[in-house]
Amino acid sequence: MKQALPELQRASTPLGGALGAAVQFVDLEKRYGTVTALLPTNLDVRSGEFFAIIGPSGSGKSTLLGVTAGFISASGGQIIVDGRDLVGEPPYTRNIGMVFQNYSLFPHMSVAENIAFPLKMRRLPAAQVTAKVTRMLEIVRLAGFGDRRPQQLSGGQQQRVALARAAVYDPILLLMDEPLGALDKNLREEMQEEVKRFQAAIGTTVIYVTHDQQEAACMADRIAVMNNGTIIQVATPRELYENPRTNFVASFLGEANLMKIEQIAGGDAGGCTARVIGGHLVRTAATMLPTSRSALLVRPENITLGGEHDCAENRFAGVISDVVYTAGSVRYRVRLTYDFVLTVRVPSRHGIVLHAIGDAVTVAWRASDTIIVAEEG
Amino acid sequence: MAATSWTIAALFIRFFAALVLIYVVLPTFVIVPLSFSSESFLSFPPPGWSLRWYEQLAAQQDYIIALTNSLKIGFPSAALATVLGTMAALALVRGRLPGRDLMTITIIAPLILPPIVLAIALFPIMVRLGLIGTYPAILFGHVVVSMPLVFITVAAALKSYSPSFELAAMTLGANPWESFWHVTFPMIRLGMLVGFIFAFTFSFDEIILALFLTNSATRTLPRLLWEQLNLYMSPLVAAATVVILGVTMLMLLLAAILARRNDARPAEGGP
Amino acid sequence: MAANATTERPPASPKPWTPARGYALLLIAPAIVLALFFLWPLAQVVIRSVTEPAVGFENYVRIFATSTYVRVIAYTMMLAGTVALVTLLLAYPVAWMVSAMHGSILYLCLALILIPFWTSVVIRTFAWMVLFQRRGVLNSFLLSSGLIDQPLRLMHNSIGVHIGMVHILLPFMILPLLSSMRGIEPTIMRAASVLGANPLRQFIHVYVPLTMPGVSAGLLLVFISALGFFITPALLGGPANMTIAVLIEQQTSRLLDWPMASALATLLLAATVLLYVLYDRISRHLGAAGVFGG
Numbered sequence: 001m002k003q004a005l006p007e008l009q010r011a012s013t014p015l016g017g018a019l020g021a022a023v024q025f026v027d028l029e030k031r032y033g034t035v036t037a038l039l040p041t042n043l044d045v046r047s048g049e050f051f052a053i054i055g056p057s058g059s060g061k062s063t064l065l066g067v068t069a070g071f072i073s074a075s076g077g078q079i080i081v082d083g084r085d086l087v088g089e090p091p092y093t094r095n096i097g098m099v100f101q102n103y104s105l106f107p108h109m110s111v112a113e114n115i116a117f118p119l120k121m122r123r124l125p126a127a128q129v130t131a132k133v134t135r136m137l138e139i140v141r142l143a144g145f146g147d148r149r150p151q152q153l154s155g156g157q158q159q160r161v162a163l164a165r166a167a168v169y170d171p172i173l174l175l176m177d178e179p180l181g182a183l184d185k186n187l188r189e190e191m192q193e194e195v196k197r198f199q200a201a202i203g204t205t206v207i208y209v210t211h212d213q214q215e216a217a218c219m220a221d222r223i224a225v226m227n228n229g230t231i232i233q234v235a236t237p238r239e240l241y242e243n244p245r246t247n248f249v250a251s252f253l254g255e256a257n258l259m260k261i262e263q264i265a266g267g268d269a270g271g272c273t274a275r276v277i278g279g280h281l282v283r284t285a286a287t288m289l290p291t292s293r294s295a296l297l298v299r300p301e302n303i304t305l306g307g308e309h310d311c312a313e314n315r316f317a318g319v320i321s322d323v324v325y326t327a328g329s330v331r332y333r334v335r336l337t338y339d340f341v342l343t344v345r346v347p348s349r350h351g352i353v354l355h356a357i358g359d360a361v362t363v364a365w366r367a368s369d370t371i372i373v374a375e376e377g
Numbered sequence: 378m379a380a381t382s383w384t385i386a387a388l389f390i391r392f393f394a395a396l397v398l399i400y401v402v403l404p405t406f407v408i409v410p411l412s413f414s415s416e417s418f419l420s421f422p423p424p425g426w427s428l429r430w431y432e433q434l435a436a437q438q439d440y441i442i443a444l445t446n447s448l449k450i451g452f453p454s455a456a457l458a459t460v461l462g463t464m465a466a467l468a469l470v471r472g473r474l475p476g477r478d479l480m481t482i483t484i485i486a487p488l489i490l491p492p493i494v495l496a497i498a499l500f501p502i503m504v505r506l507g508l509i510g511t512y513p514a515i516l517f518g519h520v521v522v523s524m525p526l527v528f529i530t531v532a533a534a535l536k537s538y539s540p541s542f543e544l545a546a547m548t549l550g551a552n553p554w555e556s557f558w559h560v561t562f563p564m565i566r567l568g569m570l571v572g573f574i575f576a577f578t579f580s581f582d583e584i585i586l587a588l589f590l591t592n593s594a595t596r597t598l599p600r601l602l603w604e605q606l607n608l609y610m611s612p613l614v615a616a617a618t619v620v621i622l623g624v625t626m627l628m629l630l631l632a633a634i635l636a637r638r639n640d641a642r643p644a645e646g647g648p
Numbered sequence: 649m650a651a652n653a654t655t656e657r658p659p660a661s662p663k664p665w666t667p668a669r670g671y672a673l674l675l676i677a678p679a680i681v682l683a684l685f686f687l688w689p690l691a692q693v694v695i696r697s698v699t700e701p702a703v704g705f706e707n708y709v710r711i712f713a714t715s716t717y718v719r720v721i722a723y724t725m726m727l728a729g730t731v732a733l734v735t736l737l738l739a740y741p742v743a744w745m746v747s748a749m750h751g752s753i754l755y756l757c758l759a760l761i762l763i764p765f766w767t768s769v770v771i772r773t774f775a776w777m778v779l780f781q782r783r784g785v786l787n788s789f790l791l792s793s794g795l796i797d798q799p800l801r802l803m804h805n806s807i808g809v810h811i812g813m814v815h816i817l818l819p820f821m822i823l824p825l826l827s828s829m830r831g832i833e834p835t836i837m838r839a840a841s842v843l844g845a846n847p848l849r850q851f852i853h854v855y856v857p858l859t860m861p862g863v864s865a866g867l868l869l870v871f872i873s874a875l876g877f878f879i880t881p882a883l884l885g886g887p888a889n890m891t892i893a894v895l896i897e898q899q900t901s902r903l904l905d906w907p908m909a910s911a912l913a914t915l916l917l918a919a920t921v922l923l924y925v926l927y928d929r930i931s932r933h934l935g936a937a938g939v940f941g942g
Contacts, residue, residue: 090552104539107564395745397738398761405771405775406775407785418783464678465678483682486686490690490876491872491873491877491920493897497693498689524681584768603770625763
C-alpha cells in the first residue's frame with residue numbers, strides 16, 4: 001500500500017551546506033465552480049530562499065499554500081521542483097515540510113516521537129531515527145526535552161518542535177502557515193530570529209505565509225504581495241516599501257498618503273507635475289508618464305512640518321486635525337484645503353514641542369519622495 | 378429584606394429540584410430490595426431476606442438462554458455499529474460532502490424514530506429475506522439504531538481537534554491509512570469505546586425490535602421480562618431485572634470513567 | 649515572478665489528489681446498511697399503506713372514519729403534549745440547579761440523570777408497576793401510615809401512564825435545557841443585574857429567553873418520543889389509554905391487519921419527521937449534538 005517516497009535527498013546535508021530546491025509555479029490556478037480562489041499564477045522561488053507571501057485574508061495566499069502542500073487540488077498548472085511536477089501527487093509523497101499555525105503536534109506522542117514520526121513513515125532504521133532526532137533537538141535547543149509531551153512545553157518551545165519535525169527528513173521545501181500567529185508580540189519577535197537561524201542551519205527553501213507585513217519584512221529575502229487571488233508584486237522588502245507597484249501594495253506595507261492623479265499638468269527632464277484631488281499640484285521626480293489610472297504616493301515620514309525642508313518642491317498650508325503620540329514618533333493628520341488630509345509622521349525627540357489640533361502648519365516634501373503607483377481595483 | 382426573600386425562593390427551587398432528582402432516580406431502585414425477598418409476592422418492605430430468587434434465576438434455563446442471546450446480539454451489533462458509526466463520522470466530519478447536513482440527519486434519524494415504526498417496517502423485510510427470528514435480523518435492527526450513538530460520540534471526538542493533525546501527518550509522509558492509524562485513531566479511540574459501550578447498553582436494554590424480530594429461541598432478556606410481566610410479577614422477575622440493571626450500571630460507569638480520562642487529556646477530546 | 653519556464657515541464661498529472669475524497673468513500677458501508685435496514689423498510693411501510701388492500705387512501709379514510717382510531721390518535725397527542733409540558737415544569741428547576749454546579753457534584757448529578765436515561769424502559773415501567781399495584785409499595789405505605797383506608801387505583805389508568813412516562817422522559821428534557829443553560833455567559837446575567845433588573849425580572853426577561861432554544865428542543869424531543877411510546881402505556885395503562893404505538897402493535901399481532909398498521913405507522917412517521925426537522929433546526933442553534941452524549 002505504501003507509496004514510494006522520494007529518496008531522502010541531501011540526507012547527509014551538513015549544517016549550512018547545500019541549499020534547498022528551487023520551486024517553480026507555472027500557471028497554477030484554483031477555481032471552486034465559478035469562484036476563482038487563485039488566478040493562474042507564475043512564481044519562481046529560488047533555491048535556499050526565504051520567501052514570504054503576504055496579503056489580506058481571502059487574497060489567495062492560503063490557497064496557494066494549500067495547493068503546494070497538496071491539501072487542495074489545483075484546477076490547473078504545475079508546481080515544479082527538481083524537474084518533478086508536484087500537482088497530482090498526494091501530500092504524503094511530495095516530501096514537503098509544513099509548519100502549521102497551531103503547530104499540530106500530536107498530543108498522544110512525546111516530543112521525540114513527534115520528530116521521529118516522518119522518519120518512521122519513511123521506514124528509516126531505528127538507529128538513524130534516534131541520531132537524527134537527537135541532532136534535530138540540539139538544533140532547536142531542546143535537547144533533554146524529548147520525553148516531554150507537547151502540551152507540557154511553552155508556545156515557543158512547541159513552535160521549535162514543529163520546526164524540527166517539519167525539517168528532520170530534509171524536505172525539498174518548508175512551508176510555514178502563519179507559524180507565529182499564536183504567539184504574543186515579544187515572543188513572536190524572538191521566534192522570528194529563531195526561525196531565521198533555523199533556516200540558515202538547515203539551508204532549506206522556505207515559503208512563509210503571513211498577514212503580518214512587518215514579520216515578512218524582517219524575515220524574508222523576497223516577498224510576494226497577494227490580493228484578490230493574484231500576485232501583485234514580488235520584490236525585496238525594501239523595494240516593496242520604496243517602490244510599490246500599486247496603491248494596494250503601498251498601503252498594505254506601512255502607512256501611505258495616496259493622491260489620485262486627475263491630470264498631468266506638465267513635465268520636463270527633472271520630473272513632472274500632476275494635478276491631484278482638490279486641484280493641488282504635486283511635483284514628482286518620476287519622468288515616466290503614468291498609465292491610465294495612477295496615484296502619487298508619499299510616505300508619512302518623508303513629509304515635514306513647518307517648512308524647514310528648504311529644497312522641498314511640494315509645499316502646502318494646512319491645519320492639524322489630529323495628533324497621536326506613539327512610541328518613537330508622533331502621527332499628525334493635516335487637513336489641507338478642499339478637505340484633503342495627509343498623514344505626517346515626525347520622530348519624537350525628547351523635549352520636542354508638539355503641535356496642537358487647530359495649529360496652522362506648512363507641509364513639505366521632495367519631488368524625489370513622490371512615487372507614482374498604479375491604481376488597482 | 379428583598380434579598381432574603383430571593384434567597385428563600387432560590388432555596389425552595391433547589392428543594393423542588395432535589396425532589397425531582399429523587400423522582401428520577403429512586404423508583405428504579407425499588408426493585409433491588411424486592412429481589413432479595415424471602416416471599417413469593419412483591420410487598421414492601423419484604424417480610425424477610427433471601428437469595429432464593431437469584432438461585433432460582435440461575436437454575437432457570439429460560440433466563441440463561443435469554444441472557445446468552447442478549448450477549449450474542451449485543452456484542453456483535455455494538456461492534457458493527459462502532460465500525461459503521463466511526464466510518465460515517467469520519468466521512469461526514471472530515472470529508473467535504475455535498476448535502477452533509479441531510480446525511481447527518483438521516484444517520485441520527487433511527488434514534489429518533491419511534492421504535493414501533495421501525496419494528497413493523499423491518500418485520501416484513503426480514504420475513505422476505507428469510508431472516509426473521511434469526512440473530513442477523515435483530516442484530517441489524519440494533520445496528521441501525523445504535524449506529525447514531527457511536528456516530529455522535531466519535532463525531533464529537535473528531536470535532537474536538539483540528540483536522541490539521543491529519544494534514545500534518547500527511548505532509549510528514551503518512552499515507553491515508555498510516556495517518557488514520559497513527560494519528561486519528563489514537564485521538565478518537567476513547568470516543569469509539571464510549572460509543573461501543575452505549576451501543577451495547579442500547580442493545581442489551583432494547584425491547585420493541587426484539588418483540589418483532591426475535592422468536593422464542595432467540596429472544597433477549599428484555600423480551601423475556603416483558604413476557605413474564607404480562608403474566609405475573611414475582612421477585613424472580615425482580616432478580617432478573619436487577620441483573621440487567623447491574624450490567625447497565627457497570628457499562629455506564631466504565632463509559633463515565635473513560636470519558637473523564639479523556640477530558641483530562643487536552644486536545645484529545647471526547648463525548 | 650514572470651513565467652520563465654526554462655526547465656522542461658513534466659507532463660501534467662491526470663488525476664489531482666484530494667484528501668476529502670478518501671473520507672467520502674467511508675460513507676459507502678454505513679449508507680448501504682442504512683438504506684437496506686432503515687430507508688427501504690420505511691419506504692415499504694409507506695407504500696404498503698397506499699397500495700394494500702387496494703391502491704388509494706382507503707386505509708387513511710378508514711382511520712379517520714373510525715372513532716376508536718381517532719380517539720387513540722387524539723389521546724396520544726394529548727398524552728404527548730401533557731407529558732412534554734409536565735417534564736418541562738419539572739426539568740427546568742433541575743437543569744437550573746445543575747447548570748450552576750462544578751466538579752464532582754456536577755458529575756454526580758449528571759450520573760443521576762443519565763443512569764435512568766440508559767436504563768431499559770421495561771425495567772423502569774416494571775418499577776412503577778411494583779410501586780403502583782393495588783398491594784404495591786405506595787399503597788402499603790399509605791395504608792400503614794393511615795393516610796388512606798382504601799388502596800388507591802394508580803395503575804390501568806391515565807395517571808399511572810403519565811407518571812411513568814414523565815419519569816422516563818425527564819432526561820430528554822433536562823439534557824437540552826442543561827446545554828442551553830450552560831451556554832449562557834455569566835457576564836450577561838451580571839450585566840442585567842448591573843442594569844438594575846431585580847432577580848425575577850432578570851430571570852423572565854434575560855434568562856428564560858436565552859434558554860428558549862433548549863426549551864423548544866426539549867419539548868420537541870419529549871413530544872416525539874412520547875408519540876411513539878409503547879411499553880409504558882401497554883403495562884401501566886388500561887384499555888382507555890391506548891396509544892398509536894399500542895394500536896399498531898395490536899393491528900399486527902392480533903388483527904394481522906398490516907396495511908392498517910402501515911397507515912398508522914406512516915402517520916407516526918410523518919409526524920416524527922416533521923418534528924425532527926424542526927428539532928434539528930433548533931438544536932443547530934444550541935450548537936451541540938450534546939443531547940445524547942455522555
